[in-house]
Amino acid sequence: MNSISKLTPETGEYVIANVNVVDPEARKVFPGCVGVKDGKIQFVDEGLAPPRTPGPIFDGEGLHLSPGFVDIHVHLREPGFEYKETVRTGSMAAAAGGFTSIACMPNTNPAIDERSVVEFIRKQARIAGLAKVYPVAAATVGRKGEQLTEYHELVGAGAVAVSDDGAPVASAGMVRRVLEYAHHCGIPLIEHCEDLSATGSGVMHEGFYSTKLGLSGVPAYSEQICLARDLLVLRTVPTRYHAAHISAKGSVDLIREAKRDGLPVTAETAPHYICFEDRDLETFNTNFKINPPLRSAEDREAIIEGLKDGTLDCIASDHAPHAPQEKEVEFEEAPSGTIGLETTFAVVATHLVNPGHLGLAEALAVITYRPADALGIPGGRLAPGQAADIVLFDLEEEWTVGEEDFHSLSKNSAFIGCTLKGRVKHTILDGVRVTSMLERV
Amino acid sequence: MNTLTRKHLLGLDGMNAEEINLILDTAETFKEVSERPVKKVPAMRGQTVVNLFFEPSTRTRLSFELAEKRLSADTVNFSASTSSVKKGETLRDTAENIQAMKIDMIVIRHGAAGAPHFLAGLLDASVINAGDGAHEHPTQALLDMLTLRERWGSLDGRKVVIVGDITHSRVARSNIFGLITLGADVWVCGPPTMIPPQLEDLGVRIEPDLREAVAGADAVNVLRIQLERQKVNLFPSLDEYSRVFGINNDVLRYAKPECIVMHPGPMNRGIEISQDVADGDHAVILEQVTNGVAVRMAVLYLLSGGEAPEGKSDRRELRTVREEPE
Numbered sequence: 001m002n003s004i005s006k007l008t009p010e011t012g013e014y015v016i017a018n019v020n021v022v023d024p025e026a027r028k029v030f031p032g033c034v035g036v037k038d039g040k041i042q043f044v045d046e047g048l049a050p051p052r053t054p055g056p057i058f059d060g061e062g063l064h065l066s067p068g069f070v071d072i073h074v075h076l077r078e079p080g081f082e083y084k085e086t087v088r089t090g091s092m093a094a095a096a097g098g099f100t101s102i103a104c105m106p107n108t109n110p111a112i113d114e115r116s117v118v119e120f121i122r123k124q125a126r127i128a129g130l131a132k133v134y135p136v137a138a139a140t141v142g143r144k145g146e147q148l149t150e151y152h153e154l155v156g157a158g159a160v161a162v163s164d165d166g167a168p169v170a171s172a173g174m175v176r177r178v179l180e181y182a183h184h185c186g187i188p189l190i191e192h193c194e195d196l197s198a199t200g201s202g203v204m205h206e207g208f209y210s211t212k213l214g215l216s217g218v219p220a221y222s223e224q225i226c227l228a229r230d231l232l233v234l235r236t237v238p239t240r241y242h243a244a245h246i247s248a249k250g251s252v253d254l255i256r257e258a259k260r261d262g263l264p265v266t267a268e269t270a271p272h273y274i275c276f277e278d279r280d281l282e283t284f285n286t287n288f289k290i291n292p293p294l295r296s297a298e299d300r301e302a303i304i305e306g307l308k309d310g311t312l313d314c315i316a317s318d319h320a321p322h323a324p325q326e327k328e329v330e331f332e333e334a335p336s337g338t339i340g341l342e343t344t345f346a347v348v349a350t351h352l353v354n355p356g357h358l359g360l361a362e363a364l365a366v367i368t369y370r371p372a373d374a375l376g377i378p379g380g381r382l383a384p385g386q387a388a389d390i391v392l393f394d395l396e397e398e399w400t401v402g403e404e405d406f407h408s409l410s411k412n413s414a415f416i417g418c419t420l421k422g423r424v425k426h427t428i429l430d431g432v433r434v435t436s437m438l439e440r441v
Numbered sequence: 442m443n444t445l446t447r448k449h450l451l452g453l454d455g456m457n458a459e460e461i462n463l464i465l466d467t468a469e470t471f472k473e474v475s476e477r478p479v480k481k482v483p484a485m486r487g488q489t490v491v492n493l494f495f496e497p498s499t500r501t502r503l504s505f506e507l508a509e510k511r512l513s514a515d516t517v518n519f520s521a522s523t524s525s526v527k528k529g530e531t532l533r534d535t536a537e538n539i540q541a542m543k544i545d546m547i548v549i550r551h552g553a554a555g556a557p558h559f560l561a562g563l564l565d566a567s568v569i570n571a572g573d574g575a576h577e578h579p580t581q582a583l584l585d586m587l588t589l590r591e592r593w594g595s596l597d598g599r600k601v602v603i604v605g606d607i608t609h610s611r612v613a614r615s616n617i618f619g620l621i622t623l624g625a626d627v628w629v630c631g632p633p634t635m636i637p638p639q640l641e642d643l644g645v646r647i648e649p650d651l652r653e654a655v656a657g658a659d660a661v662n663v664l665r666i667q668l669e670r671q672k673v674n675l676f677p678s679l680d681e682y683s684r685v686f687g688i689n690n691d692v693l694r695y696a697k698p699e700c701i702v703m704h705p706g707p708m709n710r711g712i713e714i715s716q717d718v719a720d721g722d723h724a725v726i727l728e729q730v731t732n733g734v735a736v737r738m739a740v741l742y743l744l745s746g747g748e749a750p751e752g753k754s755d756r757r758e759l760r761t762v763r764e765e766p767e
Contacts, residue, residue: 211637212454214554214576214614284555328533330553332574 001059004392009432013037015053019060019392021046023382024067024365033057034065036388039431044382060392063425066364068100068389069345070380072371073165073190073244073268073316075337076102076133078124079117080109085321085409087124087133093319093341093408094131095434098424100389101372101379102131102341106138107166113138113149118157130434132389134160134377136190139178145170148177151185160375163190165244168226175230179237188240188266188375191230193251194292198222203332205278205293213281215331218293220248227251231258234265242374243267245318247292249302256311266374268316271340271347272414273303280414286327287414290320291336304357307366314371317344321410338414342406347415349395349422360395388431397423407438443749449561449568450740452577453618461619465587467739467749468732470759474511475734477761484742484758485514489544492518493535494571495551500706500730501571501581505548508737513762514546514745532556533563540564546744549573567744575609581705582615584736586623588729589660592701597624602654603645604686605664605713606635606675612705613664617643630654631664631686634675651686658696661723662703663688663714679712689715693723701725 017033035042077085106112125133137159141147199222206217276294306312320337352363369380403411509516546567554574561568572578607613627645648654702723
């Protein structure tokens with residue numbers, strides 16, 4: 001068998017053998033091999049016997065192999081903030097982190113509110129060739145909450161959802177129109193759930209630690225008020241609705257109830273909400289300044305519970321790059337966000353799989369087919385005929401996150417210094433090992 | 442223990458009783474220096490201290506500067522009333538520039554909580570927090586505790602009531618951390634809109650009724666209503682505030698007869714504190730100011746590596762400077 005590092009883009013037909021295949025949808029992990037032909041999965045076989053194939057066989061060295069990961073909430077910052085991240089550098093981060101499909105948020109400058117911006121991002125993504133990039137269009141022009149964008153036009157150009165992310169859709173009246181019109185286009189609304197009047201000047205979760213640190217607090221109900229408002233509207237306008245970056249226990253409860261009532265709701269949380277809490281802000285480290293904020297221990301437990309019982313469908317990184325000069329300031333002045341594409345998988349492995357909250361296949365479901373289904377995009381499944389988007393990872397490798405590890409243009413990671421167990425080794429996009437292109441960079 | 446092992450004074454949160462008492466003991470010795478005809482000892486000769494004030498301050502800056510001068514440190518002042526971001530230069534750049542001029546200590550007052558912690562992470566110099574946003578103001582709490590200790594010897598079991606806007610008060614937070622560490626029984630009273638959530642988890646008792654709060658108190662620490670800090674209206678009017686939460690002689694009748702009244706200043710007379718209380722027998726407000734210089738001398742001295750004097754010391758660095766050498 002050949003070393004997988006010999007897998008070049010010219011290899012049209014090949015087999016990766018000696019791997020533990022993870023099939024998140026079937027909830028199965030089994031020793032086997034995967035055949036790839038012309039960028040598509042040809043077969044997935046159980047057992048260790050290498051199959052007959054006209055192409056080369058590559059040795060997976062006992063690594064785990066899963067469908068390429070899917071992250072439906074990243075900020076690529078292009079156009080407008082290319083000093084923070086570009087479609088290319090964000091795609092590099094995705095490839096390094098095992099993500100083959102990512103959806104990028106519209107809070108760029110200009111916002112993704114016109115066909116030309118959607119086309120531009122998709123073109124940049126094609127040139128980079130490291131990940132499939134699905135633009136999320138602005139729900140309203142300029143994300144101002146006043147005028148609907150041209151959904152049909154935007155979807156025609158390749159947008160897969162609408163959102164005013166970075167801010168909530170401004171009013172209940174506008175949410176109604178967004179939902180009605182999105183329904184007609186067959187796309188979901190991705191809502192950034194926040195009541196801005198409840199947030200006020202808050203910069204961290206309101207609770208014991210905001211009191212102790214003298215920082216103004218964002219109450220958990222800031223998220224819940226907006227979510228509850230939307231869910232009430234949703235009861236009269238049944239359309240696909242996806243709640244982004246859920247952080248609070250009360251929100252998990254609201255979503256659980258909405259799902260029980262049969263509303264077409266999906267929801268995501270982010271890796272930082274499963275491993276950090278408001279107490280981590282005691283150092284005033286601005287990489288922990290995130291919106292919505294890192295919440296209490298009770299909230300963190302409820303988020304994990306929500307992932308376990310399926311109330312929360314998926315994990316998305318909310319990858320939010322900011323330049324060092326923006327983050328190296330007083331806590332109150334710093335912009336919100338942490339990068340995450342390159343650490344999400346390891347956080348899932350370390351904080352969900354290792355403690356036994358979720359089995360490996362169940363845990364990978366939240367970063368493969370379930371986020372893909374939430375947006376209705378392809379990816380996240382290992383099935384013959386599907387694009388050969390594959391990730392190989394070492395579940396045992398321990399590593400300490402350092403700034404130098406990142407391919408992202410920005411280094412503002414809350415995970416720097418964390419020791420994580422589980423590391424992506426190879427990412428394959430349409431049959432091509434894209435991680436080899438990172439090595440050359 | 443007769444030296445401080447920590448490099449910075451960022452807050453009283455996490456400081457143990459031994460450290461606090463070391464600072465207060467040292468301050469008592471230094472108090473005597475300010476009574477001398479020549480108010481100067483050579484303890485910090487050759488050391489440079491920068492007072493970096495990003496918020497307007499009169500008494501704290503004056504107090505630090507006097508403390509530094511009485512220890513023979515070289516001092517420079519830097520004042521900027523706007524935040525570093527608005528000014529165009531980042532706090533980091535400002536600090537690194539000052540560091541490049543080889544200074545030993547930075548005293549920082551800043552409107553943002555955590556700004557001193559940010560500097561401490563960047564610089565070689567010792568950092569003293571002279572007030573960061575609504576977070577901490579450790580030297581104010583230390584001078585309050587020195588004032589209390591002078592009255593009673595020990596703070597153990599003494600009832601201290603903090604009255605006013607707790608949410609926006611760094612004085613309240615530092616006092617709460619320090620007083621609880623020294624064993625005091627800390628009560629808090631103020632408009633419910635100015636009591637931050639889960640405050641009781643810090644170990645204080647919250648009493649909404651001012652008279653109940655003050656009942657049997659050994660001390661009342663009256664906070665300044667910081668009109669400039671309020672981003673939204675947190676109480677209906679100053680008039681109503683003074684009627685419900687103002688400290689006057691009628692309220693003080695509920696306290697112990699020997700109860701002392703403190704105020705970090707500057708006072709809004711007739712609002713949080715009545716004229717007759719401010720000028721009356723209970724008030725120790727000017728003692729606080731005197732103690733402020735001594736406490737800051739102690740903090741500067743100990744952080745510069747100084748040893749706490751054993752009783753009345755005749756150690757060289759604490760002898761009066763008779764004349765400048767050279």
